[in-house]
Amino acid sequence: MTFLCAGVRSENNSSAEPLRLVGGASRCAGTVEVKLRGEWRRGKVYGRLDRWDLGATAAVCRELDCGSAVSGRERYDVPQSRVWRISPDLVKKSTVRKCVMNTDFPSSSWGLEVVCSDWVRLVSGSGLCSGSVQIWDQSWTWLCEEALDLQGAEVLCRELGCGAPSLLQGAVSPLGLQTFFCEGHESALRDCPCSSSRTCSSGAAVNLTCSEPLRLVGGASRCAGIVEVKHRGEWRRVEVYDRLDRWDLGATAAVCRELDCGSAVSGGERDGFPQSRVWEITSDCVNKSTVRECVVSRDSSSSSWALEVVCSDLLNRPIISLSVLDGASEALPQGVRVKPGSKFRVKCSVEPQFPGGSFQLLPPTVNLTQNHTLPAVNHSAHFLFSDTGPAHKGNYTCVYHLQVFNHAFSSQSHALQLYVGGQGQRRR
Known part of the structure; x- marks a missing residue:
């Protein structure tokens, strides 16, 4: 069996599947629709305090067998129609269809937009930006360890919405033996010239860790400052999702660990910044997952609030x-x-x-x-x-x-x- 350089995913959505993405560039991108009681309707979050984050997006991608989650958001600019209300927290634990909370709801202009990586994914990692590389070739198959060099890893990390590669196990020496011949500027791995490659077992697959798109800015070092996250291709300041939410030292410690900045010293919310678009986040999610996975993916209004974090590795090394x-x-x-x-x-x-x-x-x-x-x-x-x-x-x-x-x-x-x-x- 040989590996296809750019395997094509079928666009056919079987009517037996009660979940689909419509209106996107492929069957792995678009607006979430659910079939219940014989009727297809657009999905929206259940209540005002519910939040659709990248963790819920990843659950949809897994259910559709569509690779890794790249982005997801709530949209309010879609045509008015009847919708199914969905609990994002339940989606992470079950199928989307089982998470429809109420069948009687008036029409709405809200919807959920999901983008999955389609034909490439990272599996069995600590988060969405790490794991073993799999490629779609009529089924998911392991990408063998000699297939990627550093330029290919950079393209793959960028395609998944992650930062630069920080660890690549299985990269070949520069002898032109890799499967993908990327120059580093491509937007997706499938845009790179490639040669056929054999399939391999999980033990011989490429293991890739991309850095999380997270940073602290405005401080005296990379380990102190205002929290910013890159999501949907855009760096924004971060604030807590709801005023009833509290950013605690546990959430600060999670940010410090993710940045490899030691332990938490202090962290909290601050007001008085210039009004700008922000990414909203929930502190309870940050304690359990990566910061990027906890971004509440909706088009929020501008804000003057921010999160400031100070980690123990504040000082430069003498x-x-x-x-x-x-x-x-x-x-x-x-x-x-x-x-x-x-x-x-x-x-x-x-x-x-x-x-x-x-x-x-x-x-x-x-x-x-x-x-x-x-x-x-x-x-x-x-x-x-x-x-x-x-x-x-x-x-x-x-x-x-x-x-x-x-x-x-x-x-x-x-x-x-x-x-x-x-x-x-x-x-x-």
């Missing part, structure tokens, strides 16, 4: 360097070699973020110097050592300490190793 003041030294891949009896200086520095702070030097032996902590002056501190001997040999590390946002933060440098004596090519 830089450690060593210079010899009165003797020869030799640069080594792991550190620096100095002559016995020489004088050297360790410099701790950090890229400017905040004023103040202090540097703590962690030497190999605690009694090497009287003072291991110095205030940061122009974002740096210098530690002087005289009469170098065997006790000075070992690893040195800088730790930057700072009090900001009424919290104590610290960040540690890489270790620098000092060698004393020995042979080698020296330089001044």
Whole structure:
């Protein structure tokens, strides 16, 4: 059996299937319609406080066997007609038809629009942006591990509405052996030239992790600031869905984990921002899933509210360097070699973020110097050592300490190793 470069999905929706998407570019995109009591009607969310998020969209895509969820939203600009009211929370646990809450409802101009990835999907991952890659070829088949290079992974992540690839297991060396020959600018993997490939088992499939389209902006580092999410191709500020909802420290911790920014320090809602379009989100969902999956997909009005998050990895990593003041030294891949009896200086520095702070030097032996902590002056501190001997040999590390946002933060440098004596090519 050979793999098709661009397998075509059948457009036929069997009347036996009580769910379909209509009006889109394929059977895997369009407005949700449900057949109940022999009648097809458009679907809408059950009540005003119900929310249709990407998790509910993913459930529809799975039920239609249509790949990964790309986007979904509530629409209010469709023609007036009778509708079936659907519970989004129940959709995640059952079939859509079983989640119709009330059959007697007047006509409405609201509807649900869903876009699925059609012929490519990620399965068995921790979220919608990670997993093993499958391609549609009359049925779902595993994409073998040599099929993608980095450019192909970039295209696939973008096609699924995710960020750049952060982990690609099974990428080939640049020998032109991959199945998909992407240049990186294509909007979908099927737009890339390709060659036939064998099918394979799940154990030999490409495993791909795309970064989540989430960021913190306006803060002193990537781990502090206002929460923004990219959804339906657009970056927007985020606010909680309902004023009765509360953004708690658990939801803040989930954002910090997703950004690989350590633990939660503080988080909350803020008013007073310029009016702009926002993505609404629910904090209880964020505690259980990725932020993008919890975006309430509807066309909301502009807002002056935002979510501000501060994570423990706020500070830049300090830089450690060593210079010899009165003797020869030799640069080594792991550190620096100095002559016995020489004088050297360790410099701790950090890229400017905040004023103040202090540097703590962690030497190999605690009694090497009287003072291991110095205030940061122009974002740096210098530690002087005289009469170098065997006790000075070992690893040195800088730790930057700072009090900001009424919290104590610290960040540690890489270790620098000092060698004393020995042979080698020296330089001044």
